[in-house]
Amino acid sequence: MYTKxxxxxxxxxxxLAILGFFLIYPSFHTLYLSFFNRDSSMFAGINNxxxxxxxxxxxxxxxxxxxxxxxxxTLTVFLGxxxxxxxxxxxxxxxxxxxxxxxxxxxxxxxSVIWKFVYAYRPFHTPQIGVINALLRAFHLPPVAxxxxxxxxxxxxxxxxxxWVWTGFCMVVLSASYKSxxxxxxxxxxxxxxxxxxxxxxxxxxxxxxxxxxxxxTMVVFVLKVFDIVYVMTNGNFSTEVIANRMYKExxxxxxxxxxxxxxxxxxxxxxxxxxFNLSRFKREKL
Amino acid sequence: MAEVRLKSxxxxxxxxxxxxxxxxxxxxxxxxxxxxPSGCGKTTTLRTIAGLExxxxxxxxxxxxxxxxxxxxxxDIAMVFQNYALYPHMDVYRNxxxxxxxxxxxxxxxDRIVKQTAELLGIRELLDRKPKELxxxxxxxxxxxxxxxxxPKVFLFDEPLSNLDAKLRIAMRAELLALHQRLKTTxxxxxxxxxxxxxxxxRIVVMNEGVIQQVxxxxxxxDHPINKYVAGFxxxxxxxxxxxxxxxxxxxxxxxxxxxxxxxxxxxxxxxxNYIDKEAILGIRPEHIQDTxxxxxxxxxTTFKASIWVVEPLGSEKIVHIKNEDSDLVARLDPHxxxxxxxxxxxxxxxxxxHIFDKETEETIF
Numbered sequence: 001m002y003t004k005x006x007x008x009x010x011x012x013x014x015x016l017a018i019l020g021f022f023l024i025y026p027s028f029h030t031l032y033l034s035f036f037n038r039d040s041s042m043f044a045g046i047n048n049x050x051x052x053x054x055x056x057x058x059x060x061x062x063x064x065x066x067x068x069x070x071x072x073x074t075l076t077v078f079l080g081x082x083x084x085x086x087x088x089x090x091x092x093x094x095x096x097x098x099x100x101x102x103x104x105x106x107x108x109x110x111x112s113v114i115w116k117f118v119y120a121y122r123p124f125h126t127p128q129i130g131v132i133n134a135l136l137r138a139f140h141l142p143p144v145a146x147x148x149x150x151x152x153x154x155x156x157x158x159x160x161x162x163x164w165v166w167t168g169f170c171m172v173v174l175s176a177s178y179k180s181x182x183x184x185x186x187x188x189x190x191x192x193x194x195x196x197x198x199x200x201x202x203x204x205x206x207x208x209x210x211x212x213x214x215x216x217x218t219m220v221v222f223v224l225k226v227f228d229i230v231y232v233m234t235n236g237n238f239s240t241e242v243i244a245n246r247m248y249k250e251x252x253x254x255x256x257x258x259x260x261x262x263x264x265x266x267x268x269x270x271x272x273x274x275x276x277f278n279l280s281r282f283k284r285e286k287l
Numbered sequence: 288m289a290e291v292r293l294k295s296x297x298x299x300x301x302x303x304x305x306x307x308x309x310x311x312x313x314x315x316x317x318x319x320x321x322x323x324p325s326g327c328g329k330t331t332t333l334r335t336i337a338g339l340e341x342x343x344x345x346x347x348x349x350x351x352x353x354x355x356x357x358x359x360x361x362x363d364i365a366m367v368f369q370n371y372a373l374y375p376h377m378d379v380y381r382n383x384x385x386x387x388x389x390x391x392x393x394x395x396x397x398d399r400i401v402k403q404t405a406e407l408l409g410i411r412e413l414l415d416r417k418p419k420e421l422x423x424x425x426x427x428x429x430x431x432x433x434x435x436x437x438x439p440k441v442f443l444f445d446e447p448l449s450n451l452d453a454k455l456r457i458a459m460r461a462e463l464l465a466l467h468q469r470l471k472t473t474x475x476x477x478x479x480x481x482x483x484x485x486x487x488x489x490r491i492v493v494m495n496e497g498v499i500q501q502v503x504x505x506x507x508x509x510d511h512p513i514n515k516y517v518a519g520f521x522x523x524x525x526x527x528x529x530x531x532x533x534x535x536x537x538x539x540x541x542x543x544x545x546x547x548x549x550x551x552x553x554x555x556x557x558x559x560x561n562y563i564d565k566e567a568i569l570g571i572r573p574e575h576i577q578d579t580x581x582x583x584x585x586x587x588x589t590t591f592k593a594s595i596w597v598v599e600p601l602g603s604e605k606i607v608h609i610k611n612e613d614s615d616l617v618a619r620l621d622p623h624x625x626x627x628x629x630x631x632x633x634x635x636x637x638x639x640x641x642h643i644f645d646k647e648t649e650e651t652i653f
Binding site for chain 1: 337338339358359360361362364365366368370372373374375376385386389390433437443
């Protein structure tokens with residue numbers, strides 16, 4: 001009797017131990033540190049949280065993260081959906097999809113370096129080395145400082161890089177889901193009198209909705225933690241700061257463990273509801 | 288309601304020709320069945336009529352309208368698919384009303400039509416269920432309902448009963464027929480099941496390898512198959528085929544095998560004048576072989592001895608597999624015969640109902 005109760009825990013022990021040591025303990029330790037001063041030598045109360053929620057640069061980061069969440073998620077999922085459904089109908093589907101998916105193969109850092117060149121800016125009347133400004137020059141238009149014009153142009157330019165990398169992923173996931181819709185549903189709808197537009201709205205989209213939701217929440221979680229693009233391209237200057245980059249700076253540049261921990265906890269709080277929503281969906285789908 | 292005409296319809300997928308030169312006039316209100324083995328092109332033919340496949344050449348008319356370039360949604364047809372293809376995210380009511388809603392039929396009319404049809408099909412209480420909550424037979428009815436509510440010119444059925452269990456299939460068969468008698472809508476029905484074809488169709492179209500073999504009423508196809516393929520495909524158990532030589536002796540003509548010499552009735556013998564001493568194929572349906580103990584008056588020189596090797600009692604009849612030299616035959620006998628495997632008995636063949644096929648072309652001689 002005793003062993004019967006114990007056995008499952010024995011099997012679970014390695015997983016629980018690893019999870020506990022590398023995930024649960026650090027989380028609580030971070031929470032603990034967030035209530036102390038910069039070198040954890042003195043209790044600081046909620047000072048770090050006051051900083052996290054009121055400091056001007058942090059508020060900018062919140063605004064930018066919100067912008068990322070809305071624009072990045074919408075664009076990646078929307079473009080992924082459009083590409084998945086449209087390219088399914090053309091002969092050169094495989095080639096086009098490979099090209100769109102290709103940015104996934106390179107890291108964010110490399111993508112950022114590439115796009116830094118694309119966005120590069122030199123003063124008017126000097127040779128432009130950035131592709132976009134070179135094009136503008138060809139049409140005798142003044143160059144734009146893409147990564148400096150605050151706050152909308154530069155933030156949207158950063159988001160565009162993320163979209164460029166991740167649209168392919170969304171497309172592939174949605175494409176797999178789209179292809180798994182039995183063609184007979186579409187044929188039945190066609191015979192029932194639906195045109196292609198109606199079929200998309202009334203049949204395809206409702207059947208893709210579960211995938212779209214999972215994908216969107218995954219993108220939200222991912223983009224809340226966005227770091228590399230901002231770090232490489234602007235390092236948060238010119239009002240492009242994001243939460244994760246701020247945390248990195250507090251931690252490794254300013255050596256303020258308390259503040260960095262508080263920011264980490266805040267980030268965790270943002271991610272948590274989305275994760276819980278995703279989990280509850282998974283559970284429901286299993287039933 | 289409308290007639291459907293196909294004029295030399297050909298459909299090729301790349302180099303594979305699925306349907307070859309298919310011509311058929313289907314009358315208004317007719318229940319016509321396309322039957323053949325899988326891959327014979329029957330479903331492809333149906334899909335070209337639906338507009339889900341474009342024809343490679345030929346013309347399709349629904350009513351008086353040439354529909355070659357008309358998309359499915361404007362052809363005014365309804366189709367029931369093999370696996371029903373009910374929209375999984377809509378309940379039964381929305382599944383059935385989908386076509387009407389697309390056509391902007393007033394809501395009150397939709398409600399009336401859907402409820403009436405549901406009543407007719409006995410699915411009134413299922414209207415708010417999702418397809419996954421329904422049994423196979425219920426899904427079948429919903430798919431049927433979805434087709435009926437639109438009151439289309441033509442019904443197209445693609446093996447609609449093949450996913451049901453045997454008992455339900457027979458029940459649905461009768462229901463479909465009753466429904467057709469009530470609605471009198473032109474119906475084109477695809478099946479690989481020759482029983483369905485025999486019992487349901489006004490006329491049946493037997494297809495093989497993309498080509499129409501024969502178009503006729505079920506009884507005519509059964510009694511007068513046009514070639515060996517049709518003879519073998521329609522009927523269960525299948526017709527017996529025996530290689531034979533046509534021989535002439537004392538003015539009579541015989542179909543001869545190693546162990547049998549069966550006299551052909553004089554009126555049919557004339558047709559075999561050119562085949563004397565040549566090889567041919569003899570075809571006899573199982574019910575046309577009887578044992579001489581049960582059947583007393585038989586034509587002379589139509590008997591042969593055979594050993595029994597398998598007996599399948601079916602209650603209403605016994606299917607008996609018999610062997611005469613190198614010929615294996617199946618006979619459908621009275622259920623009360625007492626043969627045991629290993630017995631030898633004398634049998635007689637109804638040569639007035641037998642068929643002879645040309646060995647080369649496999650066309651029916653009679």
